């Protein structure tokens with residue numbers, strides 16, 4: 045497979061809107077408020093060299109995911125394509141079926157590019173869903189307007205497992221095609237993001253038959269049918285690993301693993317029912333795609349941060365209930381973080397949005413931070429607030445200067 049040459053992220057970062065430039069005043073190694081975030085670790089010093097980072101053609105987001113020096117934190121939003129955008133709502137009127145919108149190459153590309161065209165984020169996530177691959181391994185589903193995801197035949201008994209088969213990636217050709225086109229369309233100016241659901245989170249839908257508030261069926265299955273649940277999770281682990289590799293080979297620069305409902309488990313249960321399967325995925329994917337950063341997001345992850353790090357991912361996605369400075373202290377310097385502005389801020393005055401972005405960036409420190417919301421953009425979010433979020437984030441500099449990128453990067457070295 046050949047891709048058009050990617051523009052250097054270094055050269056694409058020059059001009060900033062001067063009215064928005066803000067000196068963040070980060071702490072140096074000597075004056076370090078958040079020691080964990082700045083001290084270089086053996087892992088980092090071994091693999092990361094300034095000259096390599098600066099001449100690299102990787103998009104800014106990939107560099108930040110790896111902990112390489114960057115002049116500003118790259119920024120994108122979860123659910124940045126969707127119902128809050130008028131242009132999406134108009135398209136959805138014409139194509140009312142979610143499955144049609146997310147399984148037709150032209151529509152996937154068009155929707156994924158809507159936020160790219162409007163806001164120029166540093167990451168362009170493919171318009172898809174964590175449930176999209178299910179029919180390719182034997183689990184049909186639908187997304188209903190009010191109920192959300194619906195699995196017609198949930199898996200709850202040994203016999204139900206017979207429906208499962210190895211993932212048939214040909215059935216997901218639209219994902220591969222779209223990633224390939226997106227990679228060409230954004231031309232190296234942003235990272236193309238692929239994503240999957242983690243086995244536990246996917247299993248909550250397959251077992252419960254759809255969205256749940258209580259997770260009682262699957263949680264009781266941990267005790268009443270542990271072998272059945274383990275078989276299902278192992279099947280999902282294999283299918284999801286193959287699906288990630290397919291996404292990377294099709295053009296994804298970086299993969300988000302959403303264990304959105306992992307935070308519904310008590311931490312010791314997460315250790316048993318989610319972590320080993322994610323760890324296995326990370327190890328299989330690393331083996332095949334060693335350069336692709338993996339990001340793990342869990343909704344409500346305050347009790348899981350250190351445990352998440354144990355999976356071996358490159359980046360921990362933080363929801364907004366964890367303070368960024370606390371997360372940095374707890375996670376140490378050898379892992380990157382993503383997040384974590386409360387999505388509700390986008391309903392507040394724009395000045396409050398600006399302040400919160402500055403606060404989060406300052407707490408995160410100059411390395412290994414991808415700016416994002418703590419969860420997805422909420423329905424009803426004003427588009428102007430999203431535009432403002434991106435304008436402000438892209439105007440910020442780690443050292444306050446604007447033009448000379450290599451100077452900026454060298455000042456960041458600690």
Ligand code: CP3
Pocket residue numbers: 121122123124125126127128142169170171172173174175187192193239254255256302304343420
């Ligand atoms: O939100 C998360 O926690 C991220 C993980 C996740 C996704 N889908 C990723 C996604 C989860 C848990 C889902 C399941 C799902 N799918 C739900 C949530 C239901 C519940 O249990 O609470 C819903 C409503 C869907 C259906 C769906 N997926 C719709 C209607 C849309 C369109 C966008 C919107 O929200 O209006 C999606 C798209 C989607 N799901 C994306 C992602 C990463 C799109 C890519 C993006 O722009 O981020």
